[in-house]
Amino acid sequence: MNFLFVKGKELNKELGYQGRDIEAVLINPEQYLIASCDSCGAIGLKDFDVVKVSWQVTGRMTTRVALLEVLAVGAEPQIMTVAISNEPDPAGDEILKGVKEELACAGLSLSMAVSTEKNIPTQQTGLGISVIGTVAKDQLRIGTSQAGDEVYCLGLPKVGSELSNPEDPEIVQIKEIRKLLASPGIHDIIPVGSKGILTEAQQLASNAKRQLQIDQSCGLDLSKSAGPSTCLVFSASSAMTKDFISSNQNQLMMVKIGKMI
Incomplete structure (x- = not known):
């Protein structure tokens, strides 16, 4: 093989x-x-x-x-x-x-x-x-996360009847993923679907042969389906994350869910 x-x-x-x-x-x-x-x-x-x-x-x-x-x-x-x-x-x-x-x-x-x-x-x-x-x-952006990276969720998980508007300001749009791709220090990105935030974040860590340390105060339902990828998870160095937050003009919800160890 x-x-x-x-x-x-x-x-x-x-x-x-x-x-x-x-x-x-x-x-x-x-x-x-x-x-x-x-x-x-x-x-x-x-x-x-x-x-x-x-x-x-x-x-x-x-x-x-x-x-x-x-x-x-x-x-x-x-x-x-x-x-x-x-x-x-x-x-x-x-x-x-x-x-x-x-x-x-x-x-x-x-x-x-x-x-x-x-x-x-x-x-x-x-x-x-x-x-x-x-x-x-x-x-190719697979397994690029590094030890010490912070892991964030951008957007809110929504599914089924919660969604009727493709322009919903609480869900990720393609323009946001392009911003992430263009930001130095942003590493892996995974859209969240029916498996939920936690499964996708763990996959992100596994891809980089790391472990995910969950932030217990994140406040999100980490198991809820995000339907048509209404949110995404990404890893980044802490300094680069602050730069992205400052450029996030629409103030789409971004919540820290853990750290790479």
């Missing part, structure tokens, strides 16, 4: 990196292909949907998850797929409007392969989004 080591992490050349919600495959000596996907079911305007929101919201929220995962490891999205398990009109068209809105908010224009269900009537919304990106090997 052929293994590669990138910034202290062991990557299986044949199977990619399987410790997070992305896959990384070496496509040439200097570059990785990064793939991420997200699925959404029973959220929309169908009769049997559990959470009733517009299909545009469904499209936006699902797209953001796959984009955030690719961006978080330092990759730049290149292409995407949109698999809609519903009819082209109206569900498919409205979902695609949301997908394109989220891309526009991210400042991206990506080619996409789109499929809809044209044969069978459906009574529940179903959607799958995949995003493919590329990153230089020396820019």
